[in-house]
Amino acid sequence: MASADLVAATIxxxxxxDGATMGMDGVDVLRIAGGKIAEVWLFSADQPAEDLFWGQ
Known part of the structure; x- marks a missing residue:
């Protein structure tokens, strides 16, 4: 999906x-400026589970 300078993609x-696997749905939102990606926001379906997976 796109609107003005923002693009959203479901992923x-x-x-x-370290031998563990994880699969998850999410949404990536990108701001485009000058034909390039200027900012990115990543949203996961289960942020606490993703944080645990990455050790944060």
């Missing part, structure tokens, strides 16, 4: 780390 990502 599903998977990753592996």
């Amino acid at each position: 599903h990502f998977q990753c592996q780390r």
Whole structure:
């Protein structure tokens, strides 16, 4: 989806780390300026689970 200088994309990502795996849905929002990505916001379906996976 796009509106003015913002683009939103629904995503599903998977990753592996130290033998553990994680898969999750999310939304990425990007602000475009001058034809390039200027800012990015990443939203995960379960942020606490993602934080735990990455050790934060």
